[in-house]
Structure formats: C-alpha cells, structure tokens
Amino acid sequence: MVETTEVNSREHLDELYGEYTEQGYEGQMIRLDGPYENKRSPKLLKRKEFMDKEYKILGYEEGEGNRAGTIKHFKFENEYGRPFNSNVKGSFEYLADLLEKADDLIGVEATVKFFNLTPDGVPRFPYVIAIRDYE
Template sequence: MSAPLRETVSVVVLASGLFWPPALLALSADAPPVAGAAAPIAASVNPPPLLLAANYRDSVDPSAYWVSEKLDGVRAFWDGTTLRFRSGRAIAAPAWFTAALPPHPLDGELWLGRGQFDALSAIVRREQPLESEWRRLQLHVFELPPATADEAALTFSERWQRLRQLVAAAGVPWLEAVAQFRVADCGELAQQLAATVAAGGEGLMLHRADAPYLTGRNDALLKLKPWHDAEATVLAHLPGKGRLHGSVGALLMQTDDGRRFRLGSGLSDALRQNPPPPGTRLSYRYTELTPAGLPRFPRYWRVADAF
C-alpha cells in the first residue's frame, strides 16, 4: 500500500486575488508576494512550476490513484488571463478560445487527437493563429491550481470535482475535463493500459487521490507506458552501410549526463537523407536502461518540442 502524501501547502495572495503556493511565485522573478503590487503572473515568461509525472513502479498500489489516458498533446497552463506553454511562453491562441475559459488557473493539454502531435505542434507554434485550425483543438484539463486558500489543501479528488464544475459552467466544446476512473489492482491497471494502447493511446496517467496540490516531479502523478521515453542531443551523423550506403545509418546521440549511444531504429528514409543537424534535441523511446545507464533498444520518436 502506498504511503499517504503529507505535505503542507502554504499560500500567499497576489494582486490578482489568486492564492498560490509559494513555489508558484517563481512564475516571475520579481512577482510581488502581497496584494497591491503591479506585476501580474501573466507578465511572466519563466516556466511555471507545474506538477510533473514520475514513472510508475510495480510497488505502487494503483487503487490509491485516479487513472486517465495519457494524451499526446501540448502541455498548456491557463493562469486566469493567459494561456501558456510549459516554458512560460504565451500561446498565440485566438481570442474566442481563451475568452471562454474561466478566470481560474487550469492545467492541461491542448489536444487534436491520437497520433496527431505533429499537426498539433504546427498549429500551436503559429504566431498568427488560424481559426479553422483552432476550431479542431480542445483544451483537456486535468489539474486545478489553487485560486483560494481553501483550494490549496484540497485533495486531487476534491479538485477534480471542482474542475468538472468549472468546465460544465464554461459550456464550450473546446474545454474538456480529462475523464478519470479507478482500478482495483495492478491486474486491472494492466488491462486498461493494454486497451488504451490498442486503441492508439500512449499510456495512462495516475493522480494520487489524496494528494494536495503539489509541484515538481513526485509520486502524486505517475505515468505508465509500454515504453520509456527521453531526450538527447545529436552529436554527429554516422554513415550507413549496405542498403543505407550514401545516407545516414545512425545518429550519434548524447544524453544530458554525457552518455553516448547510437540511434538508428525508427529513422525514416527521408530523415536518413536529410537528418537533423548536430545540436538538435530528439525524443526517443526505449525498453529499459542497461547497467551502464544506456537506453536498450532506443528508437527515434520525434524532434523534441521546445514549447
């Protein structure tokens, strides 16, 4: 059985009237800690300290968690006035899209559908949004950052209920609350994972039901996928042999901690002819880490997002 999370969440009030855990004030290096100051959170370009998922482990009791599909979307944080990427940069969303959002912080993902990440990425990167494209998008929200002192100590179960109420009150088709469900044990969780992946999904997310609002990477939020993924930097292009003669056979990659490995599986013929230049950050998938800390059976996934 997983031990309960016990973390006190203190809050302060900003000029906007929102209550935030102190960590969230890092949204702006000079954000005022008391009411009456002039700089709102929306002026920040620094990354908001959000809750980040740790990897699921077999020792975790899944019955203590709410479970949902892991959406292959773009993380989006609504601070009550501005929609932002995880980096803190403002998203160029149409005015009608954000006008319908509640004046309450929301955390979620912009989503176009399963297997549509590249198309979604192209849409949200535009400096001038195209209405016809944004009409196809939805903001799927899964977390409710506190807007009152009382909300700061709510459990995830309680926050999710309030989140559903806010979404229902907005009454627009492009704002959805991510569906959550419970499982009894690891066996049922495995069945749900298999069904999700078979339907084209990425995997599952697990929110600890009794967790207060937390930020950073911890066990309040877990991700479960049939593979692992990570990012590394292209160092060089390695020549191909045989059928691949004259094109790139593999990419020499380097992880953030300095480990080097070859990445060839998953590269399309087009990528081999026009490979990403050295310095490019790539996302790759792998089954596990070797004793030396290298990815086993790494496979190219996509160019890493820079949101």
C-alpha cells in the same frame, strides 16, 4: 513449467505487470482464452512498456551498402556522459533527407524511444522518433 495466473480485470493485469517488471522481467505474456497452439498465435500477446526522453544530437554516421546515402544512426550521450547510438525510424527518403541536413542537426534535441535503461543509464533498444524543429 511457467506459472499461469487467471486475470479478469485490467487493474489485476496492470498489478501483475508491475510485479513482473520489479522482479526484472521485461514484461508479461497475455494468453487470451482458447486452446493452446503450437505456433505463433493471435491469442498470445506480449506486453512491454517503452519510455522516451530528449537527448541532444552530438553526431551521426552514414549508412553503408544499400543504406548508403542515409543516416545510419545519431550519436548521443546520457546525463552521465556515456555515449550511445540510436537508429532512426523512417522511410529511405526521410533518412536520406536527414543525412543531407545532419550537420545542421548537431546540438538539436531529439526524442529517443527505448525499452529501458541499462545499469549505466544508457537507453536499451533506442530509436529516434522525433527531432525538435525539424521539417
């Protein structure tokens, strides 16, 4: 059985969110007033906060199969020297354009959005949302 807490203000909702994340939960589920539905429901919302940070592009990998000719991911390191890969958000055309210019992007700062950091400081579920001075 999962505990349910009635909330009547944004402040209370935010306070509970802080408590849940401090306890190690990913976020909170918000159920709007209404009857239970035994399926996906627009009255049940998931709240997870994301963070973003700038990292220097160190390399890249090309996609395979139906993603051939596009960027599969960029390679980065965190401040402790731990490597990680990050997918890139964008259309097929955008990812193909990035692959053409990828060698010139090495050393450029990219904004990586992610859920949180692992104990090693590596972004969890990362994806590139912007590349500095690109376009």
